[in-house]
Amino acid sequence: MNKLNSSVLTHSLAERLWPYFGWLVFLFFTTFLVFDRVVYALLALFLVVIACVIAYAYRLQWDKELRVLAWVLVANLLLALPNIVLGRDGLISLENPVRMLMMLPLILAVMYSGLRIRFISVGLAVGMLVAALVVGWQYYFLGEDRPGIHYNPLLFSEVAMSAFAVLLAASLVYRDRLAPLYIVGLLAAFFCVIISGSRGTLIAIVPMAFYLMWWGWRRGAVNRVFSSRRFLWISAIMLILSGLLISSGSFMERIHLAAKQTTDYMENANTETSISLRLELWRGALMAGRDHPLLGIGFRERHTYLNQKIADGELKPYVANSRHAHNDYLDALQSRGVPGLILQLLIYGVPILIFMRGLAEARDEKLFAALAGMLVTISYATYSLTEVPMHNGQPLVFYIVIISLCIGIIKHTKSAVSADNPRKSG
Numbered sequence: 001m002n003k004l005n006s007s008v009l010t011h012s013l014a015e016r017l018w019p020y021f022g023w024l025v026f027l028f029f030t031t032f033l034v035f036d037r038v039v040y041a042l043l044a045l046f047l048v049v050i051a052c053v054i055a056y057a058y059r060l061q062w063d064k065e066l067r068v069l070a071w072v073l074v075a076n077l078l079l080a081l082p083n084i085v086l087g088r089d090g091l092i093s094l095e096n097p098v099r100m101l102m103m104l105p106l107i108l109a110v111m112y113s114g115l116r117i118r119f120i121s122v123g124l125a126v127g128m129l130v131a132a133l134v135v136g137w138q139y140y141f142l143g144e145d146r147p148g149i150h151y152n153p154l155l156f157s158e159v160a161m162s163a164f165a166v167l168l169a170a171s172l173v174y175r176d177r178l179a180p181l182y183i184v185g186l187l188a189a190f191f192c193v194i195i196s197g198s199r200g201t202l203i204a205i206v207p208m209a210f211y212l213m214w215w216g217w218r219r220g221a222v223n224r225v226f227s228s229r230r231f232l233w234i235s236a237i238m239l240i241l242s243g244l245l246i247s248s249g250s251f252m253e254r255i256h257l258a259a260k261q262t263t264d265y266m267e268n269a270n271t272e273t274s275i276s277l278r279l280e281l282w283r284g285a286l287m288a289g290r291d292h293p294l295l296g297i298g299f300r301e302r303h304t305y306l307n308q309k310i311a312d313g314e315l316k317p318y319v320a321n322s323r324h325a326h327n328d329y330l331d332a333l334q335s336r337g338v339p340g341l342i343l344q345l346l347i348y349g350v351p352i353l354i355f356m357r358g359l360a361e362a363r364d365e366k367l368f369a370a371l372a373g374m375l376v377t378i379s380y381a382t383y384s385l386t387e388v389p390m391h392n393g394q395p396l397v398f399y400i401v402i403i404s405l406c407i408g409i410i411k412h413t414k415s416a417v418s419a420d421n422p423r424k425s426g
Contacts, residue, residue, distance in 0.1 A: 013053060013057070014053050014054045017050045017053055017054075018050065018109075018113050020046075020050065021047065021050050021051070021054075021109070021113075021115070022115060022116060022119040023119070024043055024047050025047065025115065025119045025120060025123065025401075026119045026123040027043055027123070028040060028043040028044065028047065028123070029119075029120060029123030029126075029127050029163075030123045030124075030126045030127040030130070031127065032127055032159065032398060033127060033128075033131040033149060033151070033156060033159055033160065033163075033192075034127065034130050034131055034134060035150070036150050037150070037151075037393070037394065040394075040397065044397055044401060047106065047401065048102045050109065051102075051106045051108070051109035051110075052105045052109075054105075054109035054112060054113060055104075055105040055108040055109055055112075058108075058112050060108050060111060060112055062108075063411070065350070065353065065354050065357075066104075066107065066411070068350055069103070069104075069107075069350045069351070069354070069407075072343060072346045072347060072350055073097075073100050073101050073103065073104065073347075074101070075343055076097045076100060076343050077097035077098060077100075079097075079336055079339055079340060079343060080093045080097055080336070082295050083295055083296070083298035083299075083300075083335075086295075086298070088295075088297060088298025088299075088300050088301045089298040089299050089300050089335075092299075093298070096390065096391065096396060099396060099397070099400060100400060102400060102404075103403065103407075106400070106401065106404035106405065106408065107407045107408045108408070109408065110405055110407075110408025110409060110411075111407075111408045111411040111412050112412070113412075114409070114412045115405060115408065115409055117170070117365050117368050117369065117409070118178070120166065120372075120402070120405060121166065121167060121170040121178075121182055121185075121368070122178065122181065124163045124166055124167055125167060125181045125182055125184065125185025125186075125188075126181075126185070127163070128160065128163050128185045128186075128188040128192065129184065131160065131188070131189075131192055132188035132191045132192050134147075134149050135147040135149060135191075135192055135195050135196070136191070136195065139195050145197065146196055146197040146198075147195060147196065148196055151394060153196040153197060153198060154196075154198055154201070154387055155392055155394045155395055156196055157192065157193045157196040157197075157201040158198075158201050158380075158383050158387070158389050158395045159394060159398050160189045160192035160196070160201075161189070161201045161202070161204050161205070161379055162376050162380070162395075162398060163185075163186075164186050164189035164190050164193065164205075165204075165208060165372065165376045165379050166372040166375070166376060167182050167183075167189060168208075168375065169368055169371040169375055170186075170368060170372070171186055172212075173364075173367050173368045174368070200383065200385070201383060201387075203382055203385075203386075204379040204382040204383060206382075207378050207381075207382055211374065211378055212375075215359065215371075277318055277319065277322065277326075278326040278327070278386065280315060280316050280318070280319050281319050281322055281324075281325045281327075281330075282325060282326070282327055283315065284306055284309060284315050284319050284325070284334070285325040285327065285330035285334035286330065286333070287309060287314065287315075288302075288305055288333070288334040289333035289334060289337065289338065289341070292337060293337050293338045294337050294339070295336065295337045296332075296333065296334055296336040296337035296340055297334060298336075299335050302334065302335065303320055306319055306320050324388050324391055325388070326386060326387060327384065327385060327387075327388070328344060328383075328389065328390045329341060329344055329345070329384060329385070331391060332344040344384075347390070348377055348380065348381045348384075351373060351403055352374065352378075354373075354407055354410065355370045355373045355374040355377065355406070355407075355410070356370075356374065358370035358373075359371060359374065365409055366410050366412075368409075369406040369407075369409035370406070370410055372402075372406055373402070373403055373407065373410075376399070376402055376403065376406075377403065380395070383395070
């Protein structure tokens with residue numbers, strides 16, 4: 001009887017809490033880039049707590065895809081333990097793997113109860129409009145060359161480009177009265193990326209475009225998409241916006257500077273610039289992976305290893321001052337060996353598999369979730385070539401939340417009861 005009463009109380013608590021989940025999602029996305037990190041950290045914590053209550057109350061069955069994802073996330077956590085035992089890392093190395101485990105309750109909660117996509121798409125659109133106004137003020141009136149509100153412009157631009165990807169999916173999938181808001185929001189996100197001056201982040205638009213063309217061709221929708229007025233208007237406005245911002249000179253100066261820095265590194269072994277420093281750091285990471293393929297060298301021992309290579313004349317001195325390898329894949333190889341690199345690839349690969357299978361049969365909300373999740377994952381996989389979004393808190397938290405919500409929406413069945421809209425899927 002006590003067990004039955006406990007179960008009833010748990011279910012009752014879950015039902016009372018769930019209606020707040022969607023509005024917390026909305027607030028999370030509207031404020032993510034505008035307010036300080038304390039705000040998004042607290043909102044993410046509340047989301048996870050509610051998700052844990054839902055996941056515990058209903059104890060859903062996991063399908064094969066979710067079990068594979070769970071094993072990857074658990075292995076990602078366990079792989080940090082050997083280097084802690086060996087003294088190559090501190091307990092801080094567990095922080096991001098533990099954060100990533102929070103994907104599981106978020107997925108299960110949305111998988112059971114469903115979620116209206118407007119909490120995501122409208123929240124991001126409003127958030128990006130406000131962010132665009134703030135960075136525009138910083139750039140044009142305060143004279144900041146690379147604005148990012150409270151954050152490093154690289155981290156700011158990674159989240160802004162990911163928001164662009166989600167809103168692009170909403171703009172392509174939905175034809176409702178909120179479609180203009182999605183379009184304006186994605187243009188605001190694109191404005192934020194350009195004005196932040198981030199070159200590596202902007203590259204993500206290339207693989208996204210190629211994927212969309214391939215996806216449209218597979219669905220036989222290329223002609224319809226490319227001939228639609230909406231697509232033409234989005235493309236035209238993006239081109240005009242790009243032209244206006246690029247004509248200011250600062251962005252093109254950074255492109256020319258990147259080419260010059262690459263040439264200096266190749267011809268003169270100059271590692272005092274941002275591009276050439278990255279190239280030298282990548283050399284160092286490959287050396288670490290070659291010398292320690294099983295477990296890597298850990299984060300704590302990284303400077304010791306690099307300083308030894310500098311003393312041996314194999315690397316230039318400037319690499320010792322960097323906190324990471326400026327590449328998520330090589331950073332994983334350097335710090336956790338070949339198993340770490342494989343897990344990093346799986347962290348992107350498993351969601352891509354889920355989204356690809358979802359796109360094959362999805363409609364409406366599920367189509368939006370599958371397409372948005374795919375574009376965001378492609379974006380992060382691209383950022384990881386020149387930066388470390390899986391190492392930095394802000395882009396990592398955004399990835400955890402948006403990918404979890406998208407997977408949960410795909411997995412949600414119409415027979416499940418949505419707590420915020422009973423008997424509907426979201």
